Amino acid sequence: MPHSTAPDPMSAGDSQTMSETTIKPEPSTQDVAMEDAPSPAGDNKAKVELEELFDDNDSDQEFPSSVPAKSEEDLSQPTTFKISDTSTFSDPDVMRAFYQRLFPFRHFFQWLNHSAVPGPDFAHREFAFTLANGALLRYQSFPTADVFRKHCIKEVPPRFDIGPVYSTNPRDRKSLRKASAFRATSRELVFDIDMNDYDEIRTCCTGAKVCHKCWTFITMAIKVVDTALREDFSFKHILWVYSGRRGAHAWVSDKKAREMDDNRRRSLAGYLELVRGGDQGSKRVSIRRPLHPHLERSLNILKEHFQTTILAEQDPWAEKSEHLLNLIPDATLRAALQKKWDSSPSRPSASKWADIDSVAKSGALSKTSRELLEAKQDIVLEYTYPRLDADVSKKLNHLLKSPFVVHPATGRVCVPIDPKRVEEFDPLGVPTVTELLKEIDEWEGEEDEKKVHDWEKTSLKPYIDYYKTFVSGLLRDEKEQMSVKREREEQHGDAMDF
Amino acid sequence: MIRHDYSRVDPKRRANIDHKKKQFAKAEFAQQHYDHRLNFYTLPPTAEITLEEFETWAINRLKVLSELEACSFRNKSPEETAEYMTSILNKYLPLRSNTSRSQALQEERKKDHYSHYILRLAFSSTEDLRRRFSRLETMLFRLRYKEDDFKEREQFVKSLNLEWEEVGEAEKRELRDQLLAATGGKKSAAGEEQEWCKVDWERVPELVEQRRVFLRRGKAYVPQSQQMSLVVAEFTKWLDDALELTARALPRLDEDDRLAPILAHLSQSFTAPEAAYTSSDASIDGLSAIHANAIDSLSENFPLCMRNLHMNLRANSHLKHYGRLQYTLFLKGIGLSLEECIVFWRRSFKLMTDDKFQKEYRYNIRHVYGDVGGDANRRGRGYTPYSCQKILTEPLPGPGQSHGCPYRTFTPENLSALLQRVGVQDRNVLKTVREDVQKQRYHVACNRVFEYGHQREIKKVRDEGSWSATDLDTIVHPNTYFKRSWLLKHLGEGNAGMVGDDEKMEE
Known part of the structure; x- marks a missing residue:
């Protein structure tokens, strides 16, 4: 079945367009309006959409199902875009379809926002887009998942990186009265392990190549670093991500880790770093x-x-x-x-x-x-x-490629790796965009009462499922911490004497 | 006051309540009594002192701090520093222990206290000064802490009321092996008596970085012998916060036209270290504009760190990021223009496609030259070439990297081999270089090699008296090395006399 390539090709009667237009109001006021005020337009209708917005399982508008559009599109544009053996992953149409149908924007948003309600953690977060001509567009930011998704579909960036959360919206950085008011305040603690650094000890491949034999180096590294982070530093929310070609990234999302300053990051990286010395040092x-x-x-x-x-x-x-x-x-x-x-x-x-x-x-x-x-x-x-690229971990404001982005050179999706089953992970078995889109086309299942998301029809499903669990675990912890903090503040408010 | 740092009061509110309480409840610090030799400088002084005292005390402390800084620039070991500083401290800022029963005890401590606060005022205005001041004060504190009487130190630490959780006997027994392994202690009877305390690992970053404490579930187990690190970290943190506050309060000092000039004068005399790069290093008389293809021949005059990079570049047609950075800055420093520099790198990376070079490397070179990047970068014309101190204090190169100072990063054998490759054959020189390097006197070794390589020329200018003593002072910047080397090798080409003028301009 053909993939729609334009952002909003559907007719007005379609439920998706409906809901999108109704929840579209100005991003900054959106959450407030939805939170407490019943929509003046009509209670019933608003309620339904609210549920749709916050419900995790059903009717997820971010992952459109192909069913409702099927008949219409088949009629209007029967062969607009069909994955064929000749389509490549760098094709903008392929990437657009990927962002439209596969990229898990909602969970991605919740992961960075640390709550379901849009807040500064996401809105002040820097995204850096690599454009098709290789230029890097820095300091992009988005108020909500929806705006972010639309931007991706419109611009179709071959890849994007995630930067830190800033004290103000990165887009406003030049209009501030004082330049010092713009500074990075938090970001995940990240690690980068790259096969490159193993070149002198691996014999099977060199440079950008990787095979099952040398992937074991990464497996070992993940085991060691993951254990240390959990046992020694008591971090819980560690997301390991395949970097798309020959390495792995880790994103430590615990609040404590996010708020570490450069100094702490440096000492933590130093704790984990062992293999040092240039070519001329001895041991x-x-x-x-x-x-x-x-x-x-x-x-x-x-x-x-x-x-x-x-x-x-x-x-x-x-x-x-x-x-x-x-x-x-x-x-x-x-x-x-x-x-x-x-x-x-x-x-x-x-x-x-x-x-x-x-x-x-x-x-x-x-x-x-x-x-x-x-x-x-x-x-x-x-x-x-493990041979870490320690410089990545030492700086709060280092950019790192986002999970679930497609690696521009291999077409593979940067999928999460479950550290508990790291041995089973096969970098060469990670699906490429083109494979995934083909899988959607070839999917033959019942789609009656319950809508099936496009990603559920593909081999991306286990990865997104894992990611979902990861994000909800993080959100749960985050919520607990908030309530503990609030309680504490209340107690102190009473005890305060002036 | 320290204790409140860890209570759960909202920091914004805390400052207010505590401050008022302290300030209006009882003026307890009007005449402070100093129980301990060491001081965390938590309470500001309030007694009156004369303007003259204000100035001299501050100058004395400044003298101590700048000597300390000089020690760190010369790469002195902690022991050497302590030895060197003893006489200076005794002269300018004596601070005796309680046991000395000296009459001047309280006077000394008062001076220490007040001078610290005066300098705080003088050095809180810019981020740069604050960072430097805090680093030096921390060094001073550490120095004093180390030589403090054991008992008094213990009392002092107790008086700080730092919230440390003691490790109970049961836990100590359970973790005994790990605790000892982490601290490198021996399994002797003495080890058993050691007390341990548990703190959040964030409070002892340096111990964590060096893997000198045992970590479990986010807690660091610090042995008593390592308490210094904890106390010092606490001191730095406290001082940094206080400096930040001082900086914010500083504008209100403006109305005082008696103190402001003194403070301005103080901070000016505390300007950048001597190893700074000056643009005059780039202008060498007799050396016409450098072209990309001249680098090969000029590299004869490069210091070992740059020569090593150059040879690596020629051997591999590539250098890793930090190597490129260090080398590009140096080349910029010797006067290679941006255009020529790009040409140089493009030609050097001969295995690379044009496209890759344009995309991944060109921008960085331009950034270094201040051609692109943020406003501050462009206005400052990019970065300044690295000094020896900068190169020596950077992290060691990793696999495949070749930046840094070879005297520091190479093993003695590899260093000797490298020196022989660049023409240092003399056994004696190689032997003394090896000794220097073992004592971590890298710049001494480098200067020794310089003198060996230019012995005839140096003798000549000495005999002729055409160069003054300052012209032959110890080299602490790779660009100075190049400049001096080039001039010496091109003596008698109508430039020998120019050097002196240039150098004077720098001062």
Whole structure:
């Protein structure tokens, strides 16, 4: 079935257009009007639309169903836009259909707004749009999900990034009397893990490429960072997102995390960062003993991966063992190993790794076995510990690509990753826009009483379902905190003496 | 007052109630008695002092602070700083412990207290000054805290009433291994007696960053031995807030034309550090406008940090972001124009398509030059070239990055190899450089290499007396390195005499 490409192609009788026109009043007053005042136009009608607005499950106007439009469009424009094998994801029509039918604007809005009622958390949030010609349009902001959605459908940005919440509306930043009144006040704590940083230790791919083998690096990184954030810092609402090509992002949405200043962000990033030093430094990893509990725990998580992912799959020392030799602190042992490996240079990494212990046992160790163990731990960490792009995490106002955006180069949707099932995540199995749109077309189900959202017909469904759960968990917590705060304020109001 | 910081009163209201209560209930601080040597400076002074005292006390404290700043610029270790500062502190701002039973005890503390507040007035006007003042005052506090008598320190900390939750015996036993592992303590009997307290991790960011505390569920477990970090963090936070308030109250001081000139004078004499880049570094007589293709030959005169970047750029036809930033700024500093700079990078990234370069790199170069970007950036003509201090205090380069100071980021072996590649063959020089680097005296090592590379020329200008001593002062800026190196290598080309004039203009 054809996708509608224009923002509002439907006839006046259509229920969608109806509701859209009625709830369309000026954004700034919209929430107020809906909140308490019954609409003067007609109570019944307004009520229905209110429910529609706030109800999560049924009749979601943001995710139009294809059913009501079907007959009409088939008649009027039978072959306007049909996904075919030749359509590509960079086609504006494809992107428009994506924003119209698949992007979860409502949950996206609630995620950033932290409540169902439009507030400054969303309205003062910066969005930066990458235009088709590559230019970056910064400081865009939108009062509600609806306005945001319309903008996306109209402009069809190939991608957009999310910035911080500012003290005032970013669009007004130039009309302020004092420039200092415009500053970033909050944003999620974010992390960026990029396959690029693993280039020197991965052997399967380089640069922008990624395969199942090296994706395991990201899996390991997610496990370690996620555990640390939850256990050590007690953050709860951590959204992991596939970056569309060869990495992953994390968005920590807890209120406490959002309100951290740069200083705190820097120290938190420093806590998690381990692999440092440029190409000319010696060891990338040098840590104190005893191991900090965080590292001890990470090492336990990473140990098994080292056996499978590094030694067996990546096999980094098969032909070139200098780097491994350099990491061994003991000169005599190093010489003995060098001799052994020179005679059989193509020995697999697993055997070489085992050689270290066996040669050491045979008497070529001049240092204590403790030191050797520590050196080996360092090597394990160097090859497995997450390599964060720490600069991203350190700044409150860093822009980061939004979840559910389509990666411009691969066409894959930046879908959330459930950290509990991170092992199952397959980056190459993530659907591309064109696949998704095709799935809508091919969907054959009953659509009688209950409307089926377009995304429910596609393989995007599990991801949006997960995202929904995530967002509602966040909203629930947010609400609790608000009520606790209010109570506290009331108590103090009584106790106040003047 | 500190205690209220953590109570749950709304901050806006709190300031009012407390302030009034304190101010009108009882003027308890009119004549303050100083129980402790250390001071959090929470109560402003109210007693009268003479105008002369006002000025001299402030100048004395300023002297101490600027010496402290100099120590940090010279990369002195905490021990060296403490040693160096002892005599200065004794001279300008002595502060004895209770046990000394000195007559002047209260006098000294009063001076310390008052001078702090005077400087607060002088240095609260701009964000820049505030940040610097708070950093230096924190350093001073830390210094004093460290050398304070153990018992008195404990009393002082107690008097602050910081809300710390003690870790109970049961919890201590349960977490014993982790606690010890986190702090790097040994499992000895002494470790058992250690007291721990639990605070929100946000209150000890530096300990968290260095992974020196155990974290669980958002709480940091701080051992008593690390309390300093907590107290110091508290001090900084308190001071920053207070400075902010002072800045807002400052305009009301305007009516006072006795104090205003003194304060203005104080803040002026506290101007930027000596390592600042001046535009005269860019104008070198005898060196005509630099073109992109001249960089290769000029790189002979570059300091090691820039040469390393240049060699990396040539080897990989690429540099990562911070490397590009550091190098572009340096090139801007030696007088490469924006157009030529873009040409230089375009040619250097020879493996890259034009389109990619235009999209992803050109803007950054223009931004550095102040050609694009916000109003402030353009008006300030972009960023200033990095000084050694800036380069030395930046985070270490990560994998694939090559910015920073090689004397700091390279291992001694790799550093020696690099130096030999650029022509430093002398065993003695390499050996002393290695010693310098081990003592973290990176700039000393760099200057040593400079002197080795220019020994003949330096001897010549010394003998001729054509360069003054200040012209041969320690180099603390990569652009100064280049300028001096170029001039020395081109002696006798009609420029040797010009240097002195230039340098004087800088001061």
